[in-house]
Amino acid sequence: MRKKKGDSILENPSIPNPFPELCCSPFASVLSASLLPKATSRKKQVIKVYSEDDTSRALEVPSDITARDVCQLLILKNHYVDDHSWTLFEQLTHTGLGRAIEDHELVMEVQSNWVMEEETKLYFRKNYAKYEFFKNPLSFFPDHMISFPSETNAALSHSGILQMFLSSSTYPEIHGYLHAKEQGKKSWKKWYFLLRRSGLYFSTKGTSKEPRHLQFFCEFSNSDMYMSLTGKKISGAPTSYGFCFKPNKSGGTRDLKQLCADDEQSRTCWMTAIRLLKYGMQLYQNYMQPYQGRSGCSPLNIAPMRSISENSLVAMDFSGHRSRIIENPTEALSVAVEEGLAWRRRGCLRLNSHGSPIAMANMAIHRSQSWFHHKISREEAQRLILQHGLVDGVFLVRDSQSNPKTFVLSLSHGLKIKHFQIVPLEDDGKLFYTLDDGHTRFTDLIQLVEFYQLNKGVLPCKLKHYCARIAL
Numbered sequence: 001m002r003k004k005k006g007d008s009i010l011e012n013p014s015i016p017n018p019f020p021e022l023c024c025s026p027f028a029s030v031l032s033a034s035l036l037p038k039a040t041s042r043k044k045q046v047i048k049v050y051s052e053d054d055t056s057r058a059l060e061v062p063s064d065i066t067a068r069d070v071c072q073l074l075i076l077k078n079h080y081v082d083d084h085s086w087t088l089f090e091q092l093t094h095t096g097l098g099r100a101i102e103d104h105e106l107v108m109e110v111q112s113n114w115v116m117e118e119e120t121k122l123y124f125r126k127n128y129a130k131y132e133f134f135k136n137p138l139s140f141f142p143d144h145m146i147s148f149p150s151e152t153n154a155a156l157s158h159s160g161i162l163q164m165f166l167s168s169s170t171y172p173e174i175h176g177y178l179h180a181k182e183q184g185k186k187s188w189k190k191w192y193f194l195l196r197r198s199g200l201y202f203s204t205k206g207t208s209k210e211p212r213h214l215q216f217f218c219e220f221s222n223s224d225m226y227m228s229l230t231g232k233k234i235s236g237a238p239t240s241y242g243f244c245f246k247p248n249k250s251g252g253t254r255d256l257k258q259l260c261a262d263d264e265q266s267r268t269c270w271m272t273a274i275r276l277l278k279y280g281m282q283l284y285q286n287y288m289q290p291y292q293g294r295s296g297c298s299p300l301n302i303a304p305m306r307s308i309s310e311n312s313l314v315a316m317d318f319s320g321h322r323s324r325i326i327e328n329p330t331e332a333l334s335v336a337v338e339e340g341l342a343w344r345r346r347g348c349l350r351l352n353s354h355g356s357p358i359a360m361a362n363m364a365i366h367r368s369q370s371w372f373h374h375k376i377s378r379e380e381a382q383r384l385i386l387q388h389g390l391v392d393g394v395f396l397v398r399d400s401q402s403n404p405k406t407f408v409l410s411l412s413h414g415l416k417i418k419h420f421q422i423v424p425l426e427d428d429g430k431l432f433y434t435l436d437d438g439h440t441r442f443t444d445l446i447q448l449v450e451f452y453q454l455n456k457g458v459l460p461c462k463l464k465h466y467c468a469r470i471a472l
Contacts, residue, residue: 047107049074049088049122049472052384057472061107068103068286074124078472084290085465087127089387093119095256096230097244098387100127102279103286113224113248124472128465129389131287133272137161140272142265147173165276166284171197174273175209176266178202179238180217181258188238188260193217195273218257220278223247225271228260229383235260241267264390264415366397366445371466373398381410382417384467390415393464397422397445407445409435409452413460420459422448435459 042062049070050056057077061070067088075082090110091098095118101110107122114120133140141161149170164170174195179188180202191202194209199219203209228235228242235242235258242260261267276283366372373381376398388394394412400421407422425432425441432441433448436458442448453463 045108047111047122049124051124051472052467052469053471055471063108065107066103067101067105067107067110068289070107071103071124074472078470080470083126085126085128085130085389087125087130089123089125089127091121091123091229092226093121096228096233096235097226097246098123098229099224099226100130102275102283103289104279104282115249125387125470126465126468127387127389128391128394131283132389132391133276134162134284134287137165141172141174141269145174145176145266145269147175162284165273166281171277172273174270175207176270177262178266178270179260179262181235181237183257186236188236193259193270195270195277197277200274218245220245220274223257225274225278227267227271227386229386231379239263243267243271268390268415369397369446369449370468370470371396371449372445373467373469375399375401377401378408378410378419381408381419385410385412385417388465388467390417391465392461394467395463395465396467397449407433409459411459411461411463418460 042064044060044062046058046060047070048056048058057074059070059073061073070088071086072082074080075086080086088101088107089098090101101107101122138161148164149172161172164172176193177190178193179190180193181188192207193200193202194214195201200217201214202217203213204215205213208214223245226244226246228237228240228244231240231242232238237258237260239260239262241262241264242258244256244258247255259270261270367374373384373396376384378401381396381398384396385394390412392413396410398408398410400406400408403421405424409420409422411418411420420435422433422435422445423437425434425438427441430443432438432443433445434441435448435452440451440457442451449463451457452459456462
């Protein structure tokens with residue numbers, strides 16, 4: 001019924017409350033507060049995040065968001081698989097410096113330390129070495145660079161080294177030679193450095209550790225540590241293994257305290273020890289956070305969880321009169337590889353019925369793979385692998401610049417980046433690819449990569465993690 005203008009508005013008849021006990025219940029306000037979204041006064045800001053292919057994405061985030069939260073947000077928005085290696089990376093473009101932002105750091109605080117004359121970007125990428133030292137600390141701290149307190153047994157176990165680094169009462173001493181850039185000069189000088197809980201020192205008299213010969217170099221509470229991504233090009237360092245300390249809210253590059261090591265193992269040891277000294281147990285909590293919901297997990301050896309559907313799958317052999325379950329893991333793996341190769345051969349035969357093998361090879365199906373990088377230089381390949389972490393098995397495949405018909409497999413092993421040439425061979429009108437002068441042949445690069453992901457072969461290790469140019 002339509003009401004005329006000026007008529008009073010009739011009130012709806014009251015409906016009896018079916019739950020009168022809630023009207024005066026002390027839990028009523030708690031229940032409603034938990035169901036309604038909490039009002040928040042947190043300010044929101046816009047950040048811009050880049051990917052490896054320089055595409056970018058603008059995100060409106062609260063001012064107290066952490067680097068881990070930003071990564072989780074981008075993982076969800078882009079439907080990526082979360083393998084706990086995604087990282088927010090801060091890169092100073094003009095100076096060629098970069099660092100992985102720790103998971104617990106506030107992104108807005110990081111940006112507040114940027115200065116106007118620097119072009120700084122946030123990158124979203126994987127860093128497989130982020131917490132690798134928790135899994136294998138012995139390889140990160142060589143015997144000749146680490147000293148333990150006199151009351152401690154030098155032959156510490158795997159977990160013993162970690163406990164000492166994370167302890168608030170004791171801390172191992174890291175020592176060795178480093179090249180330091182003299183303040184305000186272009187020259188570099190080699191000194192004997194020592195890392196102690198109170199900071200980083202260098203000796204003015206050889207390798208003397210006497211207090212009167214030790215001079216303070218840097219402390220870390222008000223500065224961030226960066227790695228040199230351009231080698232010797234910009235800084236003029238004597239080696240390619242540089243790192244530096246940049247004071248927070250400083251005047252820019254003039255306040256950098258620059259160092260460089262003689263090799264990658266030494267740089268990795270220094271940088272890992274300084275991270276542990278600066279953040280301590282917070283790093284361990286960051287490492288453990290993805291696994292804290294799991295029961296019975298060892299903090300030092302955590303295996304990835306399998307889904308219920310994966311646990312219900314078994315390997316079967318249907319070759320005989322009666323099917324059987326393959327219980328031997330080695331046999332199951334070899335059967336899976338053989339089935340995959342047989343499927344690949346059948347697919348190639350079907351394709352080749354419509355064209356020659358060489359014509360099919362020219363289709364270059366490897367270009368659709370995430371691990372393939374078209375026409376990048378050796379230096380750029382090394383930079384990409386370095387940024388993804390020098391963990392054994394990090395790799396990519398690229399075009400060879402010296403020989404346009406060949407390809408190169410760039411692989412990280414033993415804190416070094418090695419390059420292996422992939423050569424095409426033509427035999428009886430068929431085109432193959434090989435890493436070992438034709439002893440092992442593959443019909444395409446995809447087959448080659450899949451084989452070395454399962455078998456070490458002539459390589460120093462299996463292919464484990466590929467460097468991908470993701471898009472946001």
